Amino acid sequence: xxxxxxxxFVLMIVPFTVKAQIKGVVCDENQNPVxxxxxxxxxxxxxxIAGTVTDVSGKFDFLxxxxxxxxxxxxxxxxxxxxKTLDGKNDIGTLVLVSDNILLDEVTVTAQRPxxxxxxxxxxxxxxxxxxxxxxxxxxxxGQLPGVMREDDKFTVFGKGTPIIYVNGRKLTDNxxxxxxxxxDIASVEVISNPGAKYGAEVKSVLLVRTIKKQGDGLSxxxxxxxxAAHSWSNSDNLSLNFRKNxxxxxxxxxxxxxxxxxxxxxxxxxxxxxxxxxxxxxxxxLPVSTTYNANLGFNWQINPKNVxxxxxxxxxxxxxxxxxxxxxxxxxxxTLDDKIDYYTYWKRKDMPTNILNxxxxxxxGDWTLTVNNDYYSxxxxxxxxxxxxxxxxxxxxxxxxxxxxSSMFASKSVLDYDFGKNTLEAxxxxxxxxxxxxYDNYNDFLPDxxxxxxxxxxxxxxxATFPIGVYELSGGLRYEHTISDYYENGLLISEQSRKYDxxxxxxxxxxxxxxxxxxLSYTAKTKRPLYSQLSSNIQYDDRxxxxxxxxxxxxxxxxxxSLAGIYKWVFFSASYQYVKDAIVGIVEAxxxxxxxxxxxxxxxxxxSKYTVMVSLSPKISIWSPSLQFNLMGQxxxxxxxxxxxxxxxxxxxxxxxxxxxxxxxxTITGDMLYHTSGDMDVVTLKPSWQINLxxxxxxxxxxxxxxxxxxxxxxxxxxxxYGTQMKLDKWNYSDSQAVRLTIRYAFNSTMSKYKGRxxxxxxxxxx
Numbered sequence: 001x002x003x004x005x006x007x008x009f010v011l012m013i014v015p016f017t018v019k020a021q022i023k024g025v026v027c028d029e030n031q032n033p034v035x036x037x038x039x040x041x042x043x044x045x046x047x048x049i050a051g052t053v054t055d056v057s058g059k060f061d062f063l064x065x066x067x068x069x070x071x072x073x074x075x076x077x078x079x080x081x082x083x084k085t086l087d088g089k090n091d092i093g094t095l096v097l098v099s100d101n102i103l104l105d106e107v108t109v110t111a112q113r114p115x116x117x118x119x120x121x122x123x124x125x126x127x128x129x130x131x132x133x134x135x136x137x138x139x140x141x142x143g144q145l146p147g148v149m150r151e152d153d154k155f156t157v158f159g160k161g162t163p164i165i166y167v168n169g170r171k172l173t174d175n176x177x178x179x180x181x182x183x184x185d186i187a188s189v190e191v192i193s194n195p196g197a198k199y200g201a202e203v204k205s206v207l208l209v210r211t212i213k214k215q216g217d218g219l220s221x222x223x224x225x226x227x228x229a230a231h232s233w234s235n236s237d238n239l240s241l242n243f244r245k246n247x248x249x250x251x252x253x254x255x256x257x258x259x260x261x262x263x264x265x266x267x268x269x270x271x272x273x274x275x276x277x278x279x280x281x282x283x284x285x286x287l288p289v290s291t292t293y294n295a296n297l298g299f300n301w302q303i304n305p306k307n308v309x310x311x312x313x314x315x316x317x318x319x320x321x322x323x324x325x326x327x328x329x330x331x332x333x334x335x336t337l338d339d340k341i342d343y344y345t346y347w348k349r350k351d352m353p354t355n356i357l358n359x360x361x362x363x364x365x366g367d368w369t370l371t372v373n374n375d376y377y378s379x380x381x382x383x384x385x386x387x388x389x390x391x392x393x394x395x396x397x398x399x400x401x402x403x404x405x406x407s408s409m410f411a412s413k414s415v416l417d418y419d420f421g422k423n424t425l426e427a428x429x430x431x432x433x434x435x436x437x438x439x440y441d442n443y444n445d446f447l448p449d450x451x452x453x454x455x456x457x458x459x460x461x462x463x464x465a466t467f468p469i470g471v472y473e474l475s476g477g478l479r480y481e482h483t484i485s486d487y488y489e490n491g492l493l494i495s496e497q498s499r500k501y502d503x504x505x506x507x508x509x510x511x512x513x514x515x516x517x518x519x520x521l522s523y524t525a526k527t528k529r530p531l532y533s534q535l536s537s538n539i540q541y542d543d544r545x546x547x548x549x550x551x552x553x554x555x556x557x558x559x560x561x562x563s564l565a566g567i568y569k570w571v572f573f574s575a576s577y578q579y580v581k582d583a584i585v586g587i588v589e590a591x592x593x594x595x596x597x598x599x600x601x602x603x604x605x606x607x608x609s610k611y612t613v614m615v616s617l618s619p620k621i622s623i624w625s626p627s628l629q630f631n632l633m634g635q636x637x638x639x640x641x642x643x644x645x646x647x648x649x650x651x652x653x654x655x656x657x658x659x660x661x662x663x664x665x666x667x668t669i670t671g672d673m674l675y676h677t678s679g680d681m682d683v684v685t686l687k688p689s690w691q692i693n694l695x696x697x698x699x700x701x702x703x704x705x706x707x708x709x710x711x712x713x714x715x716x717x718x719x720x721x722x723y724g725t726q727m728k729l730d731k732w733n734y735s736d737s738q739a740v741r742l743t744i745r746y747a748f749n750s751t752m753s754k755y756k757g758r759x760x761x762x763x764x765x766x767x768x
Contacts, residue, residue: 021422021468023061024092026054026074031305033058034097036187036210037076038126040115041086051115053126053188053210057369061422062117076213116146116618118518118567120466120475120509122192123147127183128212131625131660134668136697136706136743138181138209144627144658145191146572146616148207153179157205158631158654159576159612160193165207173356174294174316178209180224180238180255182704182745187212193574194507194522194563197462197477198415198426201505201527204559217244220749230739231262247302249310255294262287266732271545271596272642273726278596279332280545290321306364317352327543340392343543347385354379369417374410381405387541399444399541406437407532426477427463432456440538447547450538453488464507476508483529487552489537497535497552503527517568524561530554530584534602547591548600555604557582572616583608585682587639588724598727609636627658639683641723648723652679652686666699670708674716684720691716691737704745711737 022041026034039060040051049070054060072092075081079097086092115126125145127133132141143150147158153175157163165172167181190208199206221241228234240253263286271278298312325345331338357376362369383403390396415428433456440450464477480503487497507524536550563576582604591597611634618627634651654676661669675690692715695708716737722729 021061021090022072022086022092023059023090023422025094026058026060026076026097027094027305028079028097029099032302033305034076034079035213036128037074037079037097038128038187040073040075042071042073050117051126052117053124057364116567116570116572118511118520118565119190119192120473120511121194121196121507121520121522121524122190122206123565123567123572124188124190124208126188127186128188131620131662131668133184133186134660134662134697134699135183135670136695136704136708137183138178138186139175141183141186142178142189142207142209145189146618146627146629147191147193147574147614147631149631149654149656155207157191157193157207158614159578159610159633160205163191163205163207164199164203165209167209168211170312170358173314173354176236176255176257176292176294179226179236180240180253181209181211182222182747184699184704185211193565193576194509194524194561196475196507196509197464197479197505198428200430201460201479201481201503202529204524204526204528204561216749217246218749219243220747222745222747224743224745226741226743228739228741230736232260234259234261249300251299252297253295257290257292257294259288259290259292261289262736264734268730269545270728271598271726273590273594273596274643275594276596277334278338278545280329281332282327282329285326286323288321288323290318292316292318292321307362309359309361311357311359314354314356314358316354316356319350319352321349321351323347329543338393341544342390344388344390345385346387347383349381349383351379351381367419371415371417373413375412377407377409377411379405379407381407385540387543389544401443401541402441403538404437404439407435409434422468424466425463426465428461430458430460430462432458434458436532438532438536438538440536440540442539442541444541447539447541450536451490452535452537452552453491454485454532454535455488456483456485458483471513473511474509475511476506478507479505481505481527487535494552499555501556503558517566519564519566522561522563522565524563526559526561527556528559528584529556530602534584542600545596546598546600551602554584554602555582557584557604570618570620572618573614575613576611578610580608580610582606587683588722588727588729590726598724605637610634623662623664625660625662627656629656629658630654631656633679633681635680635682637680637682639723640725642726642728646723648680648683648685650678650680650685652681653677668697670695670697683724684722687717687719687721689715689717689719702747704743704747706741706743708741708743710739710741714738 026037028034035054035058037054038051039054041049043049050062052060052062070086072084072086073081074095074097076097079099082095082097084092084095117124123146125132127141132144135141135144139153142148142155149156149158155163165175187210192206192208195203195206219241221239224238226236236255236257238253238255242249242251265284267282267284269280294316296312296314298310300308300310302308325343327343327345329341329343331341355378359374361372386398386400388396388398409432411430411432413428413430415426418425436454438452442449458481460479460481462477462479464475466473466475481501483499483501485499487494505525505527509520509522511518511520534550534554535552537552538549540548542548558581560579561576563574565574584602585605586600587603588598588600591599613632615630616627631654632651635648637648638645639648657673659671663669672693676686676688678688679686691711692713693708693710694712695706698705718733718735720731722731
């Protein structure tokens with residue numbers, strides 16, 4: 001701690017350089033704010049100096065020492081670009097963009113390197129006009145951002161876990177929507193790795209996707225079809241429509257997805273009970289199939305330039321989701337063949353309906369801005385499992401179970417912003433109520449049934465402020481959360497498993513320059529509450545040697561994070577250290593002492609230390625736009641393993657090399673090389689893996705075509721070694737990564753929904 005304080009003190013006495021804070025507001029001819037407009041400061045010879053994008057209120061600000069001798073360029077799709085000569089004033093005032101309704105035909109667009117800027121707790125990447133806008137869809141764009149790792153349709157912010165994703169302030173509840181969003185419609189993406197007080201105490205990372213605000217009344221929309229060829233065929237289709245009349249938007253979409261996948265595993269499991277040594281060799285084939293529907297309908301009403309309200313209803317259903325597992329297992333006991341077992345496992349799951357309703361209001365009153373969001377969420381899930389076992393020594397048997405889950409949530413959140421001079425103040429509250437009912441029936445006598453019900457209230461208040469101090473900027477916040485969680489079992493309140501918490505979560509960011517580089521030093525306190533599934537007392541039968549369950553006694557973990565991030569031209573760097581108190585870790589322990597049955601469950605470790613280092617290099621060399629990323633992560637953890645203590649301290653290095661070639665006439669060629677070394681994560685050692693992806697995109701008028709091939713040499717693996725108290729599982733895993741995907745999209749007219757709902761209760765939605 002003394003070293004950290006000394007480091008901050010040294011930074012505070014860095015020689016002071018006088019810089020100006022350039023700020024202003026961008027609006028259209030009707031005085032409506034233009035959000036996500038590009039604001040770029042250039043020298044007289046057009047050399048880039050600094051830049052940013054406008055926020056949802058059309059406001060912008062940045063620091064520079066060229067305020068007396070620069071050109072300010074403001075541009076946005078659908079408007080004519082304007083250039084203003086700076087005259088020494090820091091406050092530019094209001095800049096008006098004029099609509100540009102000229103239809104462009106056969107225009108050659110030159111893609112630039114995506115510009116990147118440090119923000120409070122993160123980094124923002126401008127997509128519009130860069131090579132990223134040519135990649136195809138939002139999923140492809142986000143997957144190439146510094147510090148973001150992608151696996152299928154899931155993202156991880158390096159060292160910070162799964163992010164909350166917002167599109168124009170609206171929380172995504174289904175990442176597949178990003179497949180349906182054209183990369184050309186994205187203005188910018190901000191990766192926040194140290195979220196402030198207005199975000200939930202569980203939110204460790206955030207992605208803010210901002211789309212381009214397009215102009216014009218009437219009907220607009222897009223239709224898209226995607227076909228994926230791998231071990232089997234999959235397809236998805238989407239229709240999106242928006243009708244705009246004056247200041248009213250009515251919008252909706254419908255999406256259909258049918259997925260067939262393939263997975264192959266080869267497992268070797270060693271079990272040492274202290275008296276006997278078991279070796280299990282398993283060959284597993286998994287064939288999952290699912291059909292999903294997504295639909296939404298909403299409106300957005302811009303009452304006047306300073307007041308807007310709207311509502312959106314989303315429906316999601318998976319009426320058909322099943323998975324067939326075929327397992328052939330050979331069992332040796334003390335080096336001698338003991339048994340052969342064939343397992344035929346059939347999973348059938350129905351997730352519907354899921355209903356989500358969001359209502360919001362945003363109003364400006366002088367220097368004050370009020371944002372209100374109310375959300376309702378409900379879902380029903382039904383899962384059936386049947387396992388047929390054919391044993392050489394014990395004959396045939398059948399194990400079956402049925403699981404019903406009903407979840408509901410109400411959330412409300414209000415945020416009040418106040419601008420005074422160069423400073424900003426933000427305060428608000430958030431309330432959520434959650435009710436989850438989880439019933440589990442085992443139709444065999446050797447495992448118990450379960451009937452759990454969790455009711456949880458969470459109320460939070462928060463305040464944050466930002467203070468520019470010359471060349472420096474200091475921002476910080478404090479969030480208070482009061483949580484009451486009541487745990488019921490078979491209708492009776494269980495006080496030992498019920499919880500009540502009162503906690504404070506501070507955060508602070510200090511931004512400073514060193515010559516032409518910019519740095520941010522941050523401290524953030526966050527928590528991680530157990531998922532509701534991790535609190536379940538259900539015991540699930542996987543096979544004769546493996547059961548799964550939750551742990552109703554789990555406590556929330558507390559994470560203290562110190563981070564340093566810096567950017568210079570096309571080089572981005574970040575490093576972080578995390579001290580995690582009461583860390584929630586998945587473990588494997590003996591179900592009963594002296595028996596070869598293992599139980600997969602969760603426990604709280606007293607503490608774990610973790611660290612990450614990330615470097616991203618993104619230059620532009622003629623038509624070639626490479627991006628080379630190095631991500632290193634490590635931990636300090638000791639676990640019990642077969643009577644000894646095992647250190648899980650080997651670091652893990654990810655190297656991602658993305659390449660784009662803009663070859664003209666609407667063609668873009670992409671090539672990616674992804675690799676990671678062996679290394680430890682919790683109680684698992686990941687094995688090395690690498691893959692190469694290739695793709696090409698083509699734009700013809702309103703048509704967009706993309707052909708991509710992933711893992712062309714079929715080398716990607718998700719293989720690992722898992723360690724337990726009496727077992728070691730060595731898993732070889734291939735997950736259908738070699739595939740070819742064709743995307744065809746047609747878009748007509750230019751309007752896009754102005755929906756600005758930000759949602760409430762995001763952490764609870766994720767836990768559910």
